[in-house]
Amino acid sequence: MDSQHIDLHRAIIALTCALDLVGIDEVKHGKRVAMMAWHIGGKLAWSAEDRLSILQAGMLHDCGVAKIREHRHLTESLEWDGAEAHCQRGEEYLRACPPLSHLAEEIRYHHTRWEKLQQTALSARTRLRANLLFLADRIDVLQAPYLASEQILIAAPKIVERLQSYSGSLFCPELLDAFADLAQSQAFWLAMDPDYLDEDLRNLGNHVPLETLPYPDLREIARLFSRVVDAKSPYTELHSERVAQIARRLAQSFGIDGANLEQVEIAGLLHDIGKLRVSEDIIDKPGSLTAEERACMQRHSYDTYRILQRVFVDSKIPEWAGLHHENLRGEGYPFKTAATALPLECRIISVADIFQALAQSRPYRVGMPLAEIIAYLERRVADGVLDAGVVEKLKAEAEDYYHLAQGEFCPE
Incomplete structure (x- = not known):
């Protein structure tokens, strides 16, 4: 697996589905921002390459938002004083990701007023693209109450009027003019219907x-x-x-190498992606979870499985990541998978997840000493929950794994 063919466009769409889970009440926000930016770019006669790029930037523009309460602030008004933080995080994340680093600068400034952008040293292209993301993002905030309803056609003129009142201050006049022209078409608004939106995004990817x-x-x-x-x-x-x-080191100790080893690492990185749907109030809760909160938490592994199926086609990554809460007694979740159907890689990620979580402080306890963690794992083996062979491999180099769990070794 030195290299792999991947449909990057469809991967971004699938990962945007994960980002949209953060909003809960505003699902598909990233996709709507992307499509509106793409349409406005077309009105301005942008090249196909630039339109595809702004489409992908729109889908990823909120990659710096992880907290549901932060998302609510961002969708309650046209401007929020705290918006800068998630823009900075998004830039940081994207700069560290070579295939997407070209989007970092415009994501960094996608909540910056046009009048302020004019005073920066950014290129004219970056200023315009960042402001287009801002405009599309704010259009979506204003249209949100009318989504999936023909009432948007009645509300549309007022939305246009309100945004035009910020011409030259919040938004570039050229972008607003293009938007106003498009907004006269009912199709522009009705295309934001969730079913049509997904279909249009898939079709756009057919030529990528x-x-x-x-x-x-x-x-x-x-x-x-x-x-x-x-x-x-x-x-x-x-x-x-x-x-x-x-997980990677444990897999190596079992002789797993090549593509499988690299996919174990990716599965480990993405095993909790479904948690984007879970409120931080639940994750940070210091006491016991209610039945409702526990149900919310338990669905994250299924969401992980389904999201990764869209990204990694013909790969074991979705299974290895999505089944990390299954156990050898068939009493885990979300599938109640029997031991005979649990691959070694799933068992490895399960042990790695538990080991690291116990070593890390959480709201309801401090990180546990190594000896206590090993004793806990041994009890779970005795109970028939965890794989004895995996736990034995971990115990053989327990000190090294404990250092890894506490972040004392740098990534490769």
């Missing part, structure tokens, strides 16, 4: 060729989204990165 990505680039895309997940709580910082490192 597959890209060959070297493994380090593929890993960085996975790491980008693992960082978004782990940012939901200060208690889970770098959890996915450390699980991936532990």
Whole structure:
């Protein structure tokens, strides 16, 4: 797996589905922003390459948002004083991801007023693209109450009028003029219907060729989204990165190598991507979870499985990541998979996940000493829950794995 063909466009669509889980009430926000920016770019006669690029930027523009309460602030008004933080995080994440780093600068400034952008040293192209993302984002905030309803056709003129009142201050006049022209068409608004939106995005991707990505680039895309997940709580910082490192090393100790080894690492990085749907109030809760909160938490592994199926076609990554809460007694979740159907790689990621989580402080306890973690794992083996062979491999180099769990070793 030195390199792999991947449909990057469809991968971005699938990963955007994960980002949209953060909003809960505004699902598909990223996709709507992307499509509106794409349409406005077309009105301005942008090249096909530039339109595809702004489409992808629109889908990823909120990659710096992990917390549901932060998303609510961003969708309650045209401007929010705290918007800068997620723009900076998004830029940081994208700069570290070579296949997507070209989008970093415009994501950084996608909540910056046009009048302020004019005073920056950014290129004219970047200023315009960043402001187009801002405009499309704010259009979606204003249309949100009318989504999936023909009432949007009645509300549309007022939305246009309100945004035009910010011409030259919040938004570039050229962009507003293009938007106003498009907004006269009912089709512009009705295309935001969720079913039509998904169909249009898929169709746009039919003409995008597959890209060959070297493994380090593929890993960085996975790491980008693992960082978004782990940012939901200060208690889970770098959890996915450390699980991936532990899982990779355990897999190597079993003789797993080549493509399978690299896919184990990616599965480790993305095993919790479904947690983007889970409120940080649940993740950070210091006490026991209610039945409703536990149900919300338990669905994350199924969401992980389904999201990764869209990204990694013909790969074991969705299974290895999505089944990390199954156990050998067939009492785990979400599939209640029997031991005979649990691949070794799933068992490895399960042990790595538990080991790292126990070593890391959480709202309801401090990180546990190594001896206590080993004792806990041994009890789970005795109970028939965890794989004895995997736990024995971990115990053989327990000190090294404990250092990895605490982040004392740097990623490769």
